[in-house]
Amino acid sequence: MGIEEKTGNMGFVTTTLEKVVNWSRTRAMWPLLSGLACCAIEMMSAQSSHYDMSRFGMELMRASPRQSDLLIVAGRVTNKMAPVLRRLYDQMPEPKWVISMGDCSSNGGVFNNYAVLQGVDKVLPVDVYVAGCPPRPEALIHGILTLYDKVQQEEITKYAASR
Amino acid sequence: MNAHLQTTVDALEDQFALEQHTFRDHLTLTFERELISEICTQLRDQFGFIVLTALTAVDYFGRKSPRFHVVYQLHNREQDARLFLRTPVPEDDPVTDSVVSIFPNANWYEREVWDLYGIRFAGHPDLRRIMLPKGWEGHPMRKDVPVKVEETRFTFNYKEIDLDKRYVEE
């Protein structure tokens, strides 16, 4: 299995179910391959060779919302796109998390006008906000690691009740 | 000024009532909206302005009497001549003739102007909203529509604005 070699003769490991579940959730979090605007390019940069997000177990962007756990709202959300984004979110299976990447999706950014939704949190529950216009790939990775910390502290009693 | 542009304008002036205006190297012709199809056809067939670069509108709310101007930008690539046409469109009857039959790429530009300014194009094959969702009311690029939709957050109105964000998680 592999784990025996590392643990030596320990035989078994004791921990809580909560910790194991949360640990496994963070180690294979698959984001939805959906970019909206400028931030999507930085998201692609974060995926590609220089920043290499797959170090954190998320090299696999899934094009289908049915197979993904994490929605990265990368870019400005317009009023026309908001219902589409909500439907994508509804299609994702539980448990699911949302990162709002960039100023525009967090609060409208520089675009306080008729077309742009002033914050994606009007239509989706957001777990982590990443600031920047656009955020650097490091900032996105930091946001994801912050989300991991958050996920690892989730309580088992709240799994069913969430959302 | 470009020599070809000069001959074009001279030839057009003989036939139509035009108003000329030059700024830097831009020549703008202003004329009544009924003439647009005829002038565009002539410019395309006789003077080689085969490309419609862009089509847009300007709203002179409270500044000029016909409130809207529809602006056409034509380009003659052989002679490298750019010509700007403007047709005033009044507020109470915002209709002008479509040029889709003359320049096929005017299609989306006219839809955009209808969407954002509310100027109708008579004879357009498919005049639907292009940028905004289908149920949208109003035409947001008009000058009497305010730019900002959400007030800047300060401590005194922070909570009111926050109420609107239903899905904020702690």
Add this chain to the structure above:
Amino acid sequence: MTIHNEVTSVSLDEIKTLVSQKALDGETMLLNMGPQHPSTHGVLRLLLELDGETIVSCIPDIGYLHTGIEKTMEDKTYQKAEVVTDRLDYLNTVGNNLAYCLAVEKLVDLDVPIRAQVLRVILAELQRIASHLIWLATQALDLAAQSVFLYCFREREKILDILELVSGQRMMTTYIRPGGLWRDVPVEFESAVRTFLDEFPRRIDQYEDLLTKNPLFVDRTKGIAVISGEEAVRLGMTGPSLRGSGVDYDLRKLNPYSGYEQYEFEVPLGEHGDVFSRYIIRIQEMRESLKIIQQALDKLPYGPVRSNNRKYVPPPRSELGVSMEALIHHFKLWTEGFKAPDEAVYVPVSSPRGELGVFLEGDGGPKVYRAHWRTPSYANLQAIPKLAEGHLIADLVAIIGSLDIVLGDIDR
């Protein structure tokens, strides 16, 4: 403020002029592609009428990224409005700034020092290479060549490092300002660009090794979406998509701006007007851009990078402490802004996607009265019903990729 909670549905009644009679009878199938689709390069939505696997008609539905940039610009002074121009075509940010600044300079009749012009050319061409790299990465990824994607992003990081070196931001630089540049480039700039120039030609060869003679790639691109030169001109296409059909139209040659007339470079032209020609052209353009950067770097003169016209350009920081006039000018410019005449100008530049034009109108006051962006992707995408007709649905991703559309550029 109402939020439209319904996903926009399309009823057959409103599009019945666009689909064939067969679709109304139910013989052909209507399929929705997008707005969330990995190969539409953003949030483009296409409504396809399919006969089996063949596309009968293709109806684009855009506007999912309509940001109201033109409306936002009307609320801002000429200096501040530049910030949102970056967000238009987010792969060509330097080019957007350049187009906007040229328009403002033309509107108020402002001169630009030689050094600033040369630096503008260098940065714009670097940005062109970066933009073509993104295009190459995504086009290859759409056609299942994943390693090219990784290689292209590796080289793009080098360009972004240079942009970060000069401006402090990776993408939204706002480095070109009306009347010149924000500040002079740091001393490391020249060596950084030269390192890139030395290294990059080999990289282009690598991409070509992977793709140009790759039978899988060639089979999926040759003879796909052929469009003739006349048809492309009639539909208003510009840029590499037009030059792929053999029409010689490049604004850098036709109406040179920023001193492009001083550089020797070729405008590559395609023969067949298919997806493969457009691929070859963009690869060639990267090589030509390298030539321009090389020449510009060799002749880069010393001198100021901002115009000395204090009515429009803020004075240097160092003068603020010693000169009262400089302080007043600085204060006036950043609080009120400068006034532009009640006139309209149109300035086209050559963006990586085609003719990017700014129609800028002032009203005598300090704020932009009307700014209309004639964006190349918007015009190029109008040709997609023509291009996609009669092809297999699997080829559609190659066709979309070959137009090199950027949704921020289309929807604005």
